[in-house]
Amino acid sequence: MPIWRIHGNGRTVAPGAVVRPDERLNWPATIAIGVQHVIAMFGATFLVPILTGFPVSTTLLFSGIGTLLFLVITRNRLPSYLGSSFAFIAPVTAATATAGTGSALAGIAAVGILLAAVGVLVQVVGTGWIDRLMPPVVAGAIVALIGFNLAPAAWQNFQRQPLTGTITLVAVILFSVLFRGFLGRISIVLGVLVGYLATVLIQVATGASLIDFQPIADAAWIGLPTFQLADFTKPGTWSVIAMFLPVVLVLVAENVGHVRGVATMTDASVNRSTGRALLADGLATTLAGAFGGSGTTTYGENIGVMAATRVYSTAAYWIAGTVAILLSLSPKVGAVFNTVPPGVLGGVTTALYGLIGIIGIKIWVDNRVDFSRPVNQYTAAVSLVIAIAGFTMVWGDIQLGAIVLGAAAALAVYHGGNLIARWRKTGADDVRAPRETAG
Template identity: 35%
Template sequence: MSEQKMVMDVHEIPRLRRWIILSLQHLFAMFGSTILVPFLTGLSPAVALISSGLGTLAYLVITKGKIPAYLGSSFAFIAPIVGASAASGPAGAMIGTFLAGVVYGAVALLIRLSGMNWLMRLLPPVVVGPVIIVIGLGLASTAIDMSMYLPGPDEDVYSITHFSVALFTLAVTIIASIYFKGFFSLIPILIGIVAGYGFALVQGIVDTAEVETEWAAITSSGSISEFFQALFKLPEFVVPFVDYSPFEIISGDIVLLMAPVALVTIAEHIGDQMVLSKVAGRNFLERPGLHRSIMGDGAATIIASLLGGPPNTTYGENIGVLSITRVFSVFVVGGAAVFAICFGFIGLITALISSIPSAVIGGISILLFGIIASNGLRMLIDNQVDLSDKRNLVIASVILVIGVGGAFIQLTDNLQIAGMALSAIIGVLLNLVLPGKEKGYGNGTMFADMDTAESDHDDSAA
């Protein structure tokens, strides 16, 4: 890969003032999406921030400080977490998250020992693209319900006020993403949340009681010690291996909900690494190696599972920041991780996040879930997958209808393979048994890069 001009290289340390500003920029870029996932899954936003920060630091260590990537909450696991929580409570979701991290680790070990072509044979674009579309469209009803209906026990009651707040939030986010320039173009989600929150305040649908309590405690502090006690709060951690016995919680349901999704997010991770490699002019698939970056993702997800946070994954928003600023310093990314951890322990910030109305989150979700689905379509286009070919058309069609339609296989009273997991499994099986596997790769550059990286792996192994 050709070397591109950098403002700051991977191991350069910026001056303190610039360091803080650049790190906060990365924090703002990921903030809206990272706190949205716990909102939709019933987890703690504060814990999500802390686990994303700790996961990013672990990722930087595992990749030897050579890949400037930030990790935040993964949208692909929203439906599986909700399903696991319904079956076994929050602890069940955390056990499932832990298992997903183990899958990452196993795949990383296999790649280290045997290269990565086997993984791409299992998950070509004709399978991964439609599954990503299923992830986005499968969540569409969640976004609309949050936008149109009253939250809580009256969740089936239509509210024009809530819907107007959702549409206003959506409109501001779209305007920010299309028309804003410079730094503000990097944080349209955060801008949309802030604007939607303000409009919701005017409409009288924001419960500010907890925020007022936290603020009163801070302003009424009579000493430095009282100030810090009022400012910092311990989040609601869920520690499954301490508070619960995993053997009492784990079930086939949880395994089948989480494990197939891990394979899909690994394919997404590979795409992110390719984009980041092109942006930075480095082959991160070769050095420090794809096995290290996948292991870093797995470690971050395991850390999240031990605290009560959602699974983590590398963030495209932060890759966008790197692309625009040309600042590739891992110290800047690490600074953003430290800020995220600190924010998670500040009670006032946690209270502000918790007070965001569901209609605001619903408005943001309409755009974000659509973008997820569009990214699946983009994967098919970028890899030039020919859908006029009957084989590709069959695989994509079956995945979409099974996943979006909500098909499931009931194995036992408590064991079910449903939705996205079922569509992914069937897609993989169809790709393996139908003739003409090479057609599923398309004619794009993604697998040319993979072949180059595989040759590099073989050469280094030799």
């Protein structure tokens, strides 16, 4: 176990100060903050396996293991929780429907391998090439299109139980708007709880069979999660892997943004851990995909907890990762989450998928993307319509889905458009040059 210096008196954070990654409060306070990180990540992390059909307990296990692996690889200098990435939902859903779970897991593992390779490259040459490949207009478009591409999936669940879907959606919005701080950040969790309780009350009042509690009663309190191996040999798997590749760009953006956020609040030297962060998330995602878990990413929910508490100690994340592993060893916990009704999922994902899209738009706003430039307009416009409409392209035995086509369009339109603009400007300068010299 790493050794941390005690911050101040070990009980409180001094005004204007932060608890740095290599510091901690006393253990009772640190454990409490670690548990708070688990609560903050839980709502988003358990929703991904529920929506994709993966075992909740398996996802929790690899989430906890991935977090501890992340801390080891980043040499205990970068606080982060690795929870389920929503960027995987659309490709996993499509891959499972067309090629099966084994191929979907192969896609997750392939993303992890590529992300780890990017991490090694960044550790060697730095992050400048990422900024050039994925400027804000492209990064925002790719994040936004993944969220908006999922809109039909939200509607499919919502229309099955519109009343509970509406109650859940309204609850999520109200909790987010009415509460500040920690309660506002877990509005998704609270909305699910309200929707679930409403479904139970409707079932009691009407006698309708909306939730089957028998699997919860049958599940053991303690037991190992269910594992499934990724299948790289099944026909169609390479088409699936192509579908997953744009997710790498999202994970790169999320990890780089996380490192920069922590560096801003603690120490600029944290930025030197960017390559290690990408490598760690890549290895954690590969491990999860190989054995039946969801792909991982650094979590904004936990950044919010750190900002609220001003505690950036990695000790809290060792606690959080350990607690997640312990929770994964209870099949009864997984059984509870597997009973979440479709209407509740429809309501919460209506908000959640839209928020993913809005995060992409926020990247444009925060970076003041100039949409008076045609190249920026078409980078966003073409990629979003491809994703929302669900464009597909078949090339031999490989089928490319809307996410990969939309991401490819964003990159091609932006870089192709700027290349043409530079070529035209250079050509015009070459034509004018002799006249200017003669004059």
